[in-house]
Amino acid sequence: MHFHKYEKIWLSFGIVSLIVFLSVVGVSAFSQNHTPSGGMDTIDPEKVNETAPFDNPGVTQLDEDTYQVAIVALAFGYNAPDLRVPAGKEIIFKVTSTDVVHSFTIDNTKVNMMVVPGRVTTKSYTFEEPGKYLILCNEYCGTGHHMMSTEIEVY
């Protein structure tokens, strides 16, 4: 098959850039642990409120430098009382849903988690700046979708 000389240059440039891009993304993901939220844990969506840690949603201190935040998403809000966490510490978010698919998204951060019934989504995040952050649902979940929000305070 005939490739024009300039086209060969153009495609080589494209393929080399592609390899560079993917390497950057891959190295940062697997050697520096920059992976998106996820997790393989399952849960019975009808028994969320009696399953740990969602039987006691909210903030728990795991050790000196780690906090866990368990949240239950439901139409149209979050069951997560008193969300106050310190800045500079690792916060592990665990979120699940009792009904439809939602999201758990903290404005001005990289926390952007899909919440799927039957599954637990996990994301680790460290806040740098104290303040009040808006949490909202960015997956359409019904008529109250645009009202579904809460707040987390970082001290």
Next chain:
Amino acid sequence: MIAQPERKIALWHLGVAYTAFLIGTLMGVLQVFIRNDALQLPAWLDYYQILTAHGVLLALIYTTFFIFAFFITGMSKSLGSFGPKVRLFSWIGLWVTLLGTVMATVMIIAGEASVLYTFYAPMKANGFYYVGLALVIVGTWISSFALVGHYMVWRRNHKGQLSPLFAFMTVTTIILWIIACLGVVATVLFQYIPWAFGWTDTINVELSRSLFWYFGHPLVYFWLLPAYIAWYTIVPKLLGVKVFSDSLARLAFVLFILFSIPVGFHHQLTEPGISNFWKFLQVVLTFMVIVPSLMTAFSMFATFEISGRKKGGTGLFGWFKKLPWRDVRFTSIFIAMAFFIPGGAGGIINASFQLNEVVHNTLWIVGHFHITVGTPVAMTFMGLTFWLIPYLTGRRFTKRMQRLGFVQIITWSIGMLLMSTAQHVLGLMGAPRRTAYSGYNDHPSAMEWFDGILSNHVTMAIGGTILFLSAMILMYIVIMTMFISPKAETPEQMVEFPLAESDMSHTPKWLENWWIWIGIAAVLIIVAYAVPLTHMIQHAPPGSKGFITW
């Protein structure tokens, strides 16, 4: 001119396409006003109902019917008249798709299916909504088999020959479409329909999402490839040159079969149930599609330059001025291509493993598909409409229509530029998508999003309004050329089907050996999907009941 029966089938498709377009764009303009709180809907109508109708009618119905109108006309033009069976099945395909469309639309209007066109479980619409969508797919399959049948008859009668480029590309698109639909057909038939009618109690949500996105991503290539067909085969004719390279054009198309399907997980990067390894593998495969996209970009600009130089353009960029800018058929497609440059770049951002977290489900995504599907694809279709309808009706495309055509594409570009830029910026700041008025009780963070010069409530509404006016101009052109414009009487007044010559003398035969490509596609799909899907089934959580949350 192609045979009368095919013209009739194609015109019916265009009629349905533009009816859907009319309703869909009306729903669009309502949304921008609700979002900035300028409009209150009556109690019987809900924002999300309108949003569902907008998505279904424009993204699924307008595109599908238009694509088949274009395919039917082009296949008849390049391979000759249809036989009676091909005609019959094309009609059956049209009626089944239309029946499905009407069924789904009625359910949306009745308020029984405000689940958007992605219909994520366990939100449960009326069972007939899913049946309607299934019929839309079945209908397109019937039409597809009719066209493939026509192609096979041609192959039988032309043993050892390569098929014309248009037919090759149509068959590629159809193969892609049929393989892609297997995912959505599986989930709708085996998961949604039994569950929606109450034959099963629960649904495996994560599995349904993965099967949906197995289909949902190649769906965008089903929209895009017909536009590419026009770029490869129609544009060179408008420029007065041949197809740049027949073999490269074909190679680009088969690469789309291979790399557009095993990549659906890049829509699910931030969700549980899929391990990082499999997400990343599909990110890598997603990026492969950049190769045929770059090949296409090269071919297009090479075609422009060859044509411009032939017309006397000199210097590094002198050829650019020699392009037929006064021809709305060309200018519309050129602008469409220009929009695809930021559109494609945005797509790379969306699919980039971690970057996705910044933009996932924000208004950025809405901006993204308005400058991919909403402009490169839709505006290419508009550019085709200008000659396709007069070609099929035998009416004239008058000077006045030509001028209106320019007004239409320029207003569409301005409207889209304003609206999608606002959406991209708002999305980067964090504003979510798929929401009605979203001030979050005037939360200071939310108020900040709307403070910008472009990212305020007004820009998007102005853009949306301009787009709607543009859509109405297009509807006027469609109605005029379909029913009212004077009939062409002299050969000069006749509108042609501008199909460029393609030199096949250097094209290798193996490019048209479909079994190779279908085989490689199957292997890639199995590699990308077999393990994670099996895991989703074997380690499934208890299923979900249905919820009606609207």
